[in-house]
Amino acid sequence: MGTAGEVPVAIDQTGVSTRYVQASADDRSIDVPFQHDGQIVAWAPETAFGAHPRLSCCGVLARPPSWGQLDFLLWWRSPYHLPPLVTSSPVGTPVDQAGQLNQPTTTRLLGGHSLANGPNAGGRIDFGYWLDTHQQLGIGGSFLALGQSHLEFATDSSTHAILTRPFNNVSAGQAPLADALLIAFPDESTGRVDVRGSSRLMVAEGYLRQSWYDDVVTNIDLVAGYQFSRIDESLLITSQSTISSTSNLRPPGTTLDVRDSFVTRNEFHGGLIGFLTDWRFHCLTVTGSVKVGLGNMRQRAAISGQTVIGDSVTSFTDPQGLLARNTNHGSHQRNVFTVVPQFGLRSAYAVSDGFDVTLGYSLILWSHVLQPANQIDSDLAVNLSDPLSGASRPEFTFKSNDYWVQGMTLGVRWSY
Numbered sequence: 001m002g003t004a005g006e007v008p009v010a011i012d013q014t015g016v017s018t019r020y021v022q023a024s025a026d027d028r029s030i031d032v033p034f035q036h037d038g039q040i041v042a043w044a045p046e047t048a049f050g051a052h053p054r055l056s057c058c059g060v061l062a063r064p065p066s067w068g069q070l071d072f073l074l075w076w077r078s079p080y081h082l083p084p085l086v087t088s089s090p091v092g093t094p095v096d097q098a099g100q101l102n103q104p105t106t107t108r109l110l111g112g113h114s115l116a117n118g119p120n121a122g123g124r125i126d127f128g129y130w131l132d133t134h135q136q137l138g139i140g141g142s143f144l145a146l147g148q149s150h151l152e153f154a155t156d157s158s159t160h161a162i163l164t165r166p167f168n169n170v171s172a173g174q175a176p177l178a179d180a181l182l183i184a185f186p187d188e189s190t191g192r193v194d195v196r197g198s199s200r201l202m203v204a205e206g207y208l209r210q211s212w213y214d215d216v217v218t219n220i221d222l223v224a225g226y227q228f229s230r231i232d233e234s235l236l237i238t239s240q241s242t243i244s245s246t247s248n249l250r251p252p253g254t255t256l257d258v259r260d261s262f263v264t265r266n267e268f269h270g271g272l273i274g275f276l277t278d279w280r281f282h283c284l285t286v287t288g289s290v291k292v293g294l295g296n297m298r299q300r301a302a303i304s305g306q307t308v309i310g311d312s313v314t315s316f317t318d319p320q321g322l323l324a325r326n327t328n329h330g331s332h333q334r335n336v337f338t339v340v341p342q343f344g345l346r347s348a349y350a351v352s353d354g355f356d357v358t359l360g361y362s363l364i365l366w367s368h369v370l371q372p373a374n375q376i377d378s379d380l381a382v383n384l385s386d387p388l389s390g391a392s393r394p395e396f397t398f399k400s401n402d403y404w405v406q407g408m409t410l411g412v413r414w415s416y
């Protein structure tokens with residue numbers, strides 16, 4: 001077609017006049033028919049444009065010196081993987097079998113399977129500027145934030161007369177035996193259980209953008225830079241019981257409040273490499289991106305618990321819960337090498353010169369993420385009312401997993 005540094009202008013060889021605007025140093029476009037394959041194209045010096053041009057609804061356009069993209073996000077997160085946290089049994093179940101996971105009549109009210117997250121809204125902005133007049137080397141940055149995701153569960157003894165929190169009893173070195181903490185039981189106690197979870201995510205990037213391949217229809221740019229991301233999650237389990245039986249070791253009216261908290265933070269710092277590409281078809285541009293981050297993920301987990309036993313006269317507080325005890329509580333952290341691949345596909349429709357509306361899909365994956373539910377050890381050496389004995393369980397062990405976010409993007413793109 002021509003040589004690098006030249007731009008196409010329409011030449012009519014049919015004898016019919018073709019209207020176009022003569023290029024000059026101040027011109028940004030030439031008015032030519034869009035169907036460039038249906039006409040003959042000749043080549044002229046690039047002084048009118050200063051860079052390789054683009055075909056669009058508005059004519060042949062130079063690559064603008066700066067760009068920007070603003071997106072509304074509707075994305076999904078990786079599902080929650082919760083161990084069994086709350087169980088129930090039919091009325092009439094013996095108290096020593098109530099809510100235990102090895103009983104066929106036990107119902108799992110929460111946990112034991114994956115819980116899908118609903119879509120969350122968010123936003124992303126990307127912007128940059130070409131550093132040279134030929135638009136070969138540019139600098140850019142982006143920031144993404146996804147709205148907070150919530151897990152909310154609550155039930156009480158008015159709905160489930162038998163209400164329990166299950167665990168595996170490994171006291172005195174014995175093989176794990178199914179057991180449960182009674183929250184509510186007919187003629188014994190009433191109570192409730194609340195479970196709350198949250199997830200927050202943000203990603204920031206700074207990069208250099210180098211033009212690698214460029215013609216009227218297609219361009220491919222290489223990108224390299226720095227990426228930061230953070231994923232914060234929490235899981236809080238609380239239960240309240242009120243003794244109603246006179247046969248209990250504690251007098252009627254005694255309350256038992258148990259709280260377990262699991263909080264994780266994942267902070268990624270790494271290098272970023274990849275490429276961006278555009279394909280132009282009339283007024284439509286299809287943009288693809290493939291990038292990968294390589295670096296360090298700093299993982300932190302904070303575990304705490306509390307039990308408060310009280311009556312009308314006195315109360316006692318123990319800095320342990322059911323699943324968060326003195327054998328696994330505290331702050332834990334480590335560093336792990338992590339890979340963060342990204343994929344994006346977007347279509348952009350030109351509304352006017354330098355302004356597009358866009359619709360697309362994006363996916364980001366982290367290879368190592370610490371989540372609260374995975375840090376729960378359901379093997380307990382003893383129940384709450386027993387003195388500590390036997391194996392030091394629950395114990396803390398770093399357990400990370402893949403984590404992804406994906407979904408649709410709707411936005412606007414501008415260049416000037």
